[in-house]
Amino acid sequence: MSFQDPMKTYSTELRVRTRAALDFVNITDIVIQAVRKSGVKDGLVNVFIPHTTVGLFINEDENGLKRDIGEVLSNLVPERAGYMHDEVDYNAHAHIKSIILSSSTTIPISDGRPMIGTWQSIFLAEFDGPRERRIIVKVIGADVD
Numbered sequence: 304m305s306f307q308d309p310m311k312t313y314s315t316e317l318r319v320r321t322r323a324a325l326d327f328v329n330i331t332d333i334v335i336q337a338v339r340k341s342g343v344k345d346g347l348v349n350v351f352i353p354h355t356t357v358g359l360f361i362n363e364d365e366n367g368l369k370r371d372i373g374e375v376l377s378n379l380v381p382e383r384a385g386y387m388h389d390e391v392d393y394n395a396h397a398h399i400k401s402i403i404l405s406s407s408t409t410i411p412i413s414d415g416r417p418m419i420g421t422w423q424s425i426f427l428a429e430f431d432g433p434r435e436r437r438i439i440v441k442v443i444g445a446d447v448d
Contacts, residue, residue: 313341313442321357321432325377327369328427330438334410334417337440344415346444351407353439356397356431358404364424376400376430397430404428412444 315337319328330350338348352359362368377396380403386395408425410417419425427436 309445310346310443311341311343311446313337313343315340315440317438317440318435319427319438320435321427321429323429324432325373326429326432327372328429329364329424330427331364331419331424333438334425334440338412338417338442339415341442341444342415342446343412343442343444344446346412346442347409348412348417349407349409349441349443350425351439351441352427353437354401354406356394356401356429357436358401358406358428358430359408360404360426360428361408361410361419361423362426363422364426372428376403379403394431400428400430412442 317333317337319330321328334348334350350359362372380396380399382396383389383393384396388395388398410419412418427438429436
């Protein structure tokens with residue numbers, strides 16, 4: 304009899320086109336689809352953005368809140384405020400905002416679905432767009448109930 308590891312992994316790379324210099328793109332559905340496609344019923348999903356001027360966050364998908372988040376981040380880190388990096392390409396504010404957020408997030412999976420709350424959505428936060436952005440989704444877990 305041979306031992307079989309019940310753990311499985313699944314990876315996919317997705318692309319999203321942002322529409323503006325500051326943009327919040329709801330990527331919840333594509334993460335849910337990746338988890339479903341993986342066949343993992345119990346585990347973790349990691350979402351990673353391999354860019355230095357975007358970030359990720361989880362919160363409510365409500366237009367007023369998204370405007371508030373954008374305004375707060377812009378007030379915290381205004382454009383062209385004398386940053387050294389702006390001598391290179393005028394996007395230091397975008398790099399700094401991405402640090403305030405994060406380039407990755409990990410969410411538990413139960414019953415084959417990411418365990419996000421009723422009002423929670425997963426967002427890619429663009430700070431230097433519009434651009435095409437890569438999203439790497441890695442699912443790790445078991446396909447047993």
